[in-house]
Amino acid sequence: MPAVLAFRPAIFTLLLVAATPALAAELPAPVRAMLESAARSGDPAKIGAVVAVAKETNPDSVAEIDALVSGIAAELAAKREAELQQAGFFQNWTGSGQLGASVSTGNSETKSFTAGLTMQRDGLSWRHRADFLADIVDNKGGADQERILAGYQIDYKFSDRMYVLGRFEYERNREAGIKRRFSESIGLGWRAVDSDRVKWDLEGGPSLRQTQFETYDENNLAFRGASRFAWALSGTTAFTNDTAFFVDGAASINNTTALTTKIFGALSARLSLNLAWEEEPPLGLDKLDTTSRMTLVYDF
Numbered sequence: 001m002p003a004v005l006a007f008r009p010a011i012f013t014l015l016l017v018a019a020t021p022a023l024a025a026e027l028p029a030p031v032r033a034m035l036e037s038a039a040r041s042g043d044p045a046k047i048g049a050v051v052a053v054a055k056e057t058n059p060d061s062v063a064e065i066d067a068l069v070s071g072i073a074a075e076l077a078a079k080r081e082a083e084l085q086q087a088g089f090f091q092n093w094t095g096s097g098q099l100g101a102s103v104s105t106g107n108s109e110t111k112s113f114t115a116g117l118t119m120q121r122d123g124l125s126w127r128h129r130a131d132f133l134a135d136i137v138d139n140k141g142g143a144d145q146e147r148i149l150a151g152y153q154i155d156y157k158f159s160d161r162m163y164v165l166g167r168f169e170y171e172r173n174r175e176a177g178i179k180r181r182f183s184e185s186i187g188l189g190w191r192a193v194d195s196d197r198v199k200w201d202l203e204g205g206p207s208l209r210q211t212q213f214e215t216y217d218e219n220n221l222a223f224r225g226a227s228r229f230a231w232a233l234s235g236t237t238a239f240t241n242d243t244a245f246f247v248d249g250a251a252s253i254n255n256t257t258a259l260t261t262k263i264f265g266a267l268s269a270r271l272s273l274n275l276a277w278e279e280e281p282p283l284g285l286d287k288l289d290t291t292s293r294m295t296l297v298y299d300f
Contacts, residue, residue, distance in 0.1 A: 031058060035069060038051070039072035089121075099115055113136045128152075132149070151168065170182055177285050185208075188205060225244070258273075271292075271293070272292070273292050277289075
């Protein structure tokens with residue numbers, strides 16, 4: 001009987017070991033360093049690729065890998081939030097400038113120039129957007145063109161997807177008979193798609209418009225709708241489509257589709273097509289104007 005009692009502790013020890021799950025293997029230092037580097041880069045594609053490889057080669061450390069990456073993401077998010085809270089109005093602006101030009105001589109002497117600037121400041125609650133685009137064509141044989149579009153928009157974000165907006169726009173388009181046009185709009189916006197590769201904003205609300213055509217003036221209350229779509233096709237190529245329309249009895253629509261590809265560093269090449277449609281243009285003018293552009297783009 002004493003021998004049986006002496007044997008019991010050994011039995012209990014074996015049962016305890018059998019019932020205890022095997023401890024996960026410790027994550028190797030080189031793998032941990034690789035994961036930390038990827039997580040701190042903030043590049044979703046890079047993070048996803050490195051995490052996938054790490055989990056495949058270290059199947060017993062999946063939980064540790066997830067905890068490591070999510071911990072760094074939370075750390076970076078907290079740091080970013082603190083920076084935004086302390087930043088002044090003239091800080092944290094990002095954007096791009098584009099430039100294109102051409103000269104023709106011989107049977108026709110034509111000079112064309114395109115310049116554009118897009119800027120954005122995205123804070124915790126407020127987002128600012130500013131954009132400018134000018135197309136100038138000087139043709140000694142006639143058919144000169146001068147088109148200028150400029151806008152400033154401020155958004156107040158209720159959540160990650162919903163926001164209220166105020167927007168001011170200026171337009172000049174000699175080809176469409178518009179000497180000047182001002183638009184002041186308010187409305188609601190909704191981010192319909194918000195993923196790593198696709199962003200899609202939809203907006204709508206009332207607008208006041210003051211238009212001076214070549215031969216007469218108009219002041220109208222209108223409805224403004226807008227769509228802003230961006231799709232990162234790859235790490236170097238992006239497709240965008242921006243549409244804005246106004247309805248005030250008659251309608252006007254402006255749509256720009258663009259394909260942008262990185263050349264090197266912050267420099268890219270962009271091919272774009274703009275459609276400007278006026279339902280009731282001045283007498284003798286076409287309803288639709290199209291502008292094709294090839295420009296160099298610099299991101300900052």
